Amino acid sequence: MQILRKIAVPILAILAFLVVWEALVQINGWPNYVMASPSDLPAAYAQFWELFLIGSWQTLWRTVAGLGLAVVFGLLLGMVMGFSQIMRDALYPLLVGFNAIPKATLVPVLALLFIGQHDFNTVMMAFLISFFPIAVSVGIGLSTLEPEYRDILRSLGASRFTIFRKIALPKTLPEFFGALKVSVTLAFIGTNLVEIVSPHGRGLGALFLSGQTNSNYPLMFAVLIALAVLGIVLYYAVVALERTFAGWAERQAT
Amino acid sequence: MKNLIEIKGVRHSYKTRSGPLPVLDGLDISxxxxxxxxxxxxxxxGKSTLTRLVAGLMKxxxxxxxxxxxxVTSPRKTVGMAxxxxxxLEWRTILDNVILPxxxxxxxxPRRDRVARAEELLEMVGLSGFEAKRPSELSGGMRQRASLCRAIVHKPxxxxxxxPFGALDNFTREDLWQTMRDLRAKEPFTAVLITHDLRESAxxxxxxxxxxxxxxxxxxILDIDLPQDRTIDMLYTPIAADMLHILRDQIKIAQGRDPEAA
Structure with a gap:
């Protein structure tokens, strides 16, 4: 019963969303080139299913690769900032400044730096846009660790690394996964940004662009929906990881 | 008898914005x-500072x-803290928390021996059957019992x-005093207890x-002249009342108040 409800509720919500969308288009009598309706989409998927598969795969792997880099780099940066007040003071303004730059402006920079390396550029963008939340949350998690937690092991002569591995790291996992949920959608945006903006791109973003070039509006909307589905899949992959590694932090509803 | 802990003329101060703040000035405890x-x-x-000094966490x-x-110049493995x-640790079971040290x-x-040792202690404090539970599933008093087990699991x-009992309600606290007393009968350790509860100290x-x-x-320094197997009831005897009186007067003096005043 519980499980059925957990699955049925979101599906019903999505169906309701599609119905409202369809109704809006029908009632207003909007033509395709203003706003496609859900009923236009199956035809688009049927016609271009191969391109959708290829594009989805390209978008997905580059996003995951970028996110993987962001996790490694973000964790390292978070550790450095979490353990050292000096590094925290030094890095925060730089990080905040970097995060404030609209990442679209970096597309041409990357494109010039690594000419023709489309995959690399895309992964880089996914990485650059998504490491910030991870670094900040891990940094804060580590720097706010209560001293007693450290003292339990420190009083036994444990090394800093042991304290990190046994206490600080697991204790920071909930914050880390919270950040990862934000990062996963950001990485996705980064990948698509490059795919859409750069000429001769690949992935779903490029498919969107070609839909635009050919005035195939149902295709464009079909791509948007495919992107949304991919985003949801990635997000829930992170949720599944969180359940596995930080399930202890979940409070039972009382 | 030889003194296991010897604190001689300890002074310590913390740096603050308005200059050094002395917290300990001439501490002698044996x-x-x-x-x-x-x-x-x-x-x-400065009581907490004292614990960190004894544990070797600061000099x-x-x-x-x-x-x-x-x-003592650095932390050593022969110390347990609560x-x-x-x-x-919320991500570990009670058993694995006790095993940590x-x-x-x-x-x-071997893991088998560690588990056996932890189970033995958990049984002594009345936590048998809770080994596989997470800390969040236990009451405050039970968590503190588990914390005590962790502090002595490595026979410090x-x-x-x-x-350690400061955040517990009165009845739970008295339960834990008795648990502590029983633990001492079975586990040999020397203890330093920081407290603000005079009855607890006595x-x-x-x-x-x-x-x-x-x-x-x-x-x-007051030597407590009560038998080792004390009961809570003994705290209500005239001899205990006299000792508590002395301690109360001493606290008043420490606070800079007149012990004769109400």
Whole structure:
């Protein structure tokens, strides 16, 4: 019963969303080139299913690769900032400044730096846009660790690394996964940004662009929906990881 | 008898924005092996600093701390600590929380032996059957019991406790005093207990050290003349009442008040 409800509720919500969308288009009598309706989409998927598969795969792997880099780099940066007040003071303004730059402006920079390396550029963008939340949350998690937690092991002569591995790291996992949920959608945006903006791109973003070039509006909307589905899949992959590694932090509803 | 803990003329101050703030100024405490030393004093008088000094987590500005004939300059494996906050690791079961110190102190000890040792202690404090539970599933008193088990699982020479029962309600606290008493009967350790509860100090302590207000020095030492197998009821006997009176007067003096006043 519980499980059925957990699955049925979101599906019903999505169906309701599609119905409202369809109704809006029908009632207003909007033509395709203003706003496609859900009923236009199956035809688009049927016609271009191969391109959708290829594009989805390209978008997905580059996003995951970028996110993987962001996790490694973000964790390292978070550790450095979490353990050292000096590094925290030094890095925060730089990080905040970097995060404030609209990442679209970096597309041409990357494109010039690594000419023709489309995959690399895309992964880089996914990485650059998504490491910030991870670094900040891990940094804060580590720097706010209560001293007693450290003292339990420190009083036994444990090394800093042991304290990190046994206490600080697991204790920071909930914050880390919270950040990862934000990062996963950001990485996705980064990948698509490059795919859409750069000429001769690949992935779903490029498919969107070609839909635009050919005035195939149902295709464009079909791509948007495919992107949304991919985003949801990635997000829930992170949720599944969180359940596995930080399930202890979940409070039972009382 | 040889003193296991020897604190001699310890002074310590913290750096603050408005200059150094002395917290300890002339602290002398001696605890013979196997004895239980309760330390009381007005709040903010540097009691917690004392625990960190004995544990070797910090060094005093002046004076010396000796443990078992060795001068304390850094943390050592023969110490166990318990705090007011039980600081159990939420991602571990109660059993694995208790085992934690063994992972540091005895890395080669087989898992089977570690589990056996932890189970033995959990049974002594009445937590049998809760081994597989998470800390969040336990009450405050039970968490503190588990925390005590963790503090002594590696058979430390010295158990240092910083107001471990301070956040518990009165009845739970008295339960834990008795648990502590029973643990001592079975596990040999020398204990330093920081507390602000005079009844607690009299029930558990062999000697009670009263610290003066900040900067703290040893103001008064009272030997508790009660048998080892004490009961809570003994706290209501005339002899205990006299001792509690003395301690109360000493605390008033430490607070800079007139002991004769109400």
């Amino acid at each position: 605890v013979p092996k196997g004895e239980f030393c309760a330390v009381v004093g007005p709040s903010g008088c 005093p500005d002046a004076g010396e701390v000796w443990l078992d004939g060795q001068k 705090f007011q906050n039980p600081v159990l 063994l992972e540091i102190v005895a890395p080669s000890m 020479d010295v158990l240092i406790m910083d107001e 029930f558990l302590g062999d000697q009670v050290v009263v610290l003066s207000g900040r900067p703290a020095r040893t103001q008064y």
